[in-house]
Amino acid sequence: MYIVLFSLLVCLWRCHCLVEKDEYQDLEHCEMLKQCLEASTVTVALTKKGFHRELINTVKLRPDTPRDVRVLLVHKWPSGVFLDPYQLASMSDQRDWQILFNSTIDLEMPAHKTSGFLTYVYPSYTGSTPTLLKVKIPVHGRYHEPSFTGEMFTSVSIEYPELLLRTEKCDQLHLLEPHTVVDAPCTVSNSSTCSWVKVRHREEFGPLSFQLPVGDGSAVAYICGGTLFVTVICCVALSKYMWKHKIV
Incomplete structure (x- = not known):
């Protein structure tokens, strides 16, 4: 009887030690993740001109960031631009990042629709985890409604992406306050949702803006009338030619 009780106490003591060890390790991982959140930043630059631009994201991580820490950039794109899924698919062998869309992209739709x-x-x-991660995303401007006020350009603003980090070794996410915990797809396969922690933006970072040309709305009537007139003239000339040469 005493042997059984002694064995039971030993087992309980070992289990208690294992639980304490796991909790201590979890606290260590959460503290490391918090340090990574405090030190990580993302900067954005817009290159090229016209309707076809390139957005360069540069993520800076701590040099001692653990390999199990995952990185996610969440972009909120305005209606004035689009990304071409077919172009991105053709670039898959040339880039070291993957992308997931939350909706289907219509490449031909104008901005106002x-x-x-x-x-x-x-x-x-x-x-090893690199200190800098670069993501270059080709961005294309959409056609906008013609302007009836004489404006020749319209402004499009692209917000800074949200930088999210996560590690499966930190379960006590409440320890990471004041950082916000959000839900997002675990991987690009979008098969499940995980808890990610958001890196706080610096206040001086504002949206990136660029100009796109727009049509002159006041000239719509003249353009439509001229197009119709030229079309009628061409049809009449073509009909006369066919009648003269007996072309059926």
Whole structure:
């Protein structure tokens, strides 16, 4: 009887030690993740001109960031631009990041007939975690409504992406306050949702803006009338030619 009780106490003591060890390790991982959140930043630059631009995201991580820490960039795109899924698919061998769209992208729709959309960008790395991660995204401007006020350009603003981090080794996410915990797809396959922690933006970071040309709305009547007139003239001339040469 005493042997059984002694064995039971030993087992309970070992279980207690294992639980304490797991909790201590979890606290360590959460503290490391919090340090990564405090030190990580994302900067954005817009290159090229006209309707076809390139948005360059640069994510800066702590040099000692653990390899199990995952990175996610969440972009909220305005209706004035679009990303071409077919172009991105053709670039899959040339880039070290993956992208997930939250909706289907219509490439031909003008800006005033569509809405904004979200993308989830997953930078990937092998080996040791790099200090800098670069993501270059080709961005295309949509055609906008003609202007009836004489304006020749319209402004499009692209917000800074949200930088999210996560690690499966930190379960006590309440320890990461004041950082916000949000739900987002775990991977680009979008098969499940995970809890990610948002890196706080610096206040000096504002949206990036660029100009796109727009048509002159006051000239619509003249353009339509001229197009119709030229079309009628061409049809009459073509009909006369066919009648003269007996072309059926």
